Every structure is written in C-alpha cells, then in structure tokens.
Amino acid sequence: MALPAQDDRTVPAAVLNDLDRQPMEHSVDAVRTLLDRHGHVIVVYSDAVPAAVNRRLHAVRSLLESDRLALFRPELPPLGVAVLARQLRQLAACGISPGVLASAGPLLTHYVHCGAVLNSVIRLDRVPVGLKAHAKSWMPGSRFGVIAHPAPQLIRVGGEATLTGPDFGSWMLVAKGRLESDWAGATLAPAWNMAGLREAALPAESAAWWGTGKLVEFCTYLPDPLVLYQLVTSARRSVCHWCGIDVIGDHCVFCSATAPAGDEPVREAHTSPE
Template structure:
C-alpha cells in the first residue's frame, strides 16, 4: 500500500502489482528498469503477503545477480509497514546513501506503535492470546484492543481498558475495516496524546494479518522529516567490507554480508 505523500518532498512509490502472478520475464524487466533508473531499489514487503510473492522477489534478485536490490520484510502490521515505507520515501529526498536509507528502516521500526481494534481474536496468531480472551471473543459485541509492535498487548475493551503507547510525540493514522467503533479516536488517541490524526484506506493484507475483517487498524509514528533525518544521522555508519556501501548496523542490506569478527586480543603462538 502506497500512502499519500506526507509533504512536498516525499518521493512517489512504485507498486509492484501481482508480482507473483505476472510472467517472470515481465517482472524481471520491471525490476531491471527500476534499478537502471534509480541505481538501487528497496523493496518493502509485508509478511502477510502469500509465500509465492517472497519466492518471486528472491528469484528476481537472484536472476538479475544484483546487489543493488534490498528486500525488507519487517515484522509490522500492514498499516505500520505502509507508514514505514512512506518514511523511507521522505528520507529518500535527503543526502543519504542507498545503504544508509535501506538500513534506516530497521531503526525507524522502533518508533512505530502499531495495532488494531478487533471484533474477534479467534484467528489472531500474531499476538499471544489467552484462553480467556479466546472464549470472550465469541461473546456478541466483544471488542479487543491489540498492539502488535513494539511489544504485544491485548485488552478487552471496557471502561478500564488501556494500551500503553509511545512516550514521545506522534501522529496517528487509522484505517477502518468492517468494525463500527469510535474507541480509537475518542479514547486511545487522547490517551496517547497524539498531535494529529488522519485516516487512510485499509491495506489489502490487513484482514489476513489480523485474522478478521472486523477491525480498525491504527499506527502512531513520527511525521516530521527533520526528526527522521536527525535520528538516522545520529547513528554510526559502517562501510560494508564486501561491497563497500555505507550502512547502519553490522549487516549489509544489499549484499547481505555481515561485519567480520575480530579478536580483541592478539593470540600469540605457543612455543
């Protein structure tokens, strides 16, 4: 899902449609064209998509023999993933190298709080659900507030229901499914002290990810480009020892090489 631009600097997204269903040569040509046009490509993919999509993406990367394609599949619900992709599109307008930009995704996930209001948790397998909650999910009219990231939380909605949220200023985005409720806007958002609230279309994968179409998905995030850039810029960068690209962290997001381990002390031969 490609969200609307957050600001005038946000770069547009390229949506790879039906990547697992279209002819392989068509998918290869599309990806090769993107690489030639932009130099590097960061593919952000939900873990809720069919396994055939992931296999096709790996096949494309392998056949193109390219270390300029990064495949990123963070453990975020679909709306949170869409927000993260837009944040990367915001940062793509800055003076960040492709390796830093791609690995910034792992950093920014820590600042995203993603969850949903659900009409049932009977088929929810992304967050631990106790037997009592499973039993209550069959009671007509029951609703549950769930946080999937950064730490799992689950509560049955009632007068005392609370979900721990971010301890810093955020905006909130919500997407309505087949559930009718104003709990997110009238209770959760004020308790999290969000600075703004907007609505978006529900991602296609949301019902599969949450196990039900009776939901309202929500996500709190940092909207300002200056804050995002400061966060990324404050982290130490390393050069990949294999392909030479600058990255954040010990693993290159393009060639997948990890930083070599060195002994802290020189080992002298016995003799």
C-alpha cells in the same frame, strides 16, 4: 500499500503489482527498469503477502545478480509496513546514501506502535491470546484493543485495562475495515496524547494479518522528516567490506555481507527522537 505523500518532497512509490500472477520475465523487467532509472531499489513488503510473492522477489534478485536491490520485510502489521515505507520515501529526498537508507528500516521500527481494534481474536495468531479472551470473542458486540508492536498487549475495549502507547510525541494513522468503531481515534489517541490524527485506506493484507476483516487498524509514527533524518544520520555506521557502501550496523542489506569481527563503527547511535 503506498500511502499518499505528506509533502511535495516525498519520493513517489513504485508499486510492484501481481508479482505472484505474472510471468517471471515481466517481474524481472519491472525491477530492472527501476534499477536502471534510480540506481538502487528498496522493496518494502508485508510478511502477510502470499508466499509466492516472497519467492518471486528473491528469485528476481537472484536472476538479476544485483547488489543494488534490497528486500525489507518487517514483522509488523500491514499499516505499520506502509508507514515505514513512507518514512523511507521521505528520507530518500534528504540526500541519504542508498546503503544507509536501506538499513534505516529496522531502526525506524522502534518508533512505531502498531495495533488494531478487533471484533474477535479467535483467529489472531500474531499476539498471545488467553482462554478468557477467546471465550469473550464469542460474545456479541465484543471489541478488543490489541498492540502487536513494540510489545504485545491485549485488552477488552470498555473495561478498566488500558493499552500503553509511545512515550514521545507521535501522530496516529487509522485505517478502518468492516468494523464500526471510533475507539482508536476518539479514545486511544487522546489517551496517548497524539499530536495529530489522520486516516488511510485499510491495506489489502490487514484482514489476513489480524485474522478478521472486522477491524480498525492503527499505527503511531514520527511525521517530521527532520526528526527522522536526525535519527538515521546519528546512528552507528560502518562501511561494507564487500561492496564498499555505508550502512547502519554491521550487515549490508544490498550484498548481504556481514562486517568481519573487530571492525570499528564509524559513529555511535543516538536513538531518542527530539
């Protein structure tokens, strides 16, 4: 899902549609065109997409024999993946090198809280669910507040328990499915002292990820490109010994090389947002 840009500097997203249903040569041509146009390509996608899509992306990367194509598949709910993709699009306009930008995704995941309001947790397999919660799922009108990242949490909406949110300034994005509930925006956002609230369409993979289409998905995020830029540019960097590009950490997301033991980092990380 490509979220709309929040400013006129955000780089537009290129959406690769129907990868699992089109001929291989069409997929290869689409990605080759993007590489020719932009030089480097970062594909951000959910782990809830069909397995055939994941296989197709890896096959395309192999056929192109390209070290300019990075695949980023974070273990986050679909709305969180969409938020990360937009943050990378914001950073792409800031002159950050391709290797640093492509390896910034895992760093930025630390600053999102992803969850949902669900009518049932019977089919939820991404977060530990106790027997009591399973039993209460059968009760009419039940609502559950769930956090999948950064740490699993599950409560029954309307009870005394609360969900723990971020301890730094954030905004909240809410995407409504087939569930009538304003709890995320009207109750949770004020409790977490959100600086702002916005709405988005529900990603196509959300129902599969959460185990039900009756949900309201939400995600907190850092909206300011300057803060994102400071986080990424102050992170520990190294130079890939194989392809020579700058990366965050010791693993190159383009050529998949890992830094030899004993390599010294270029810069130390500072991971607290301003």
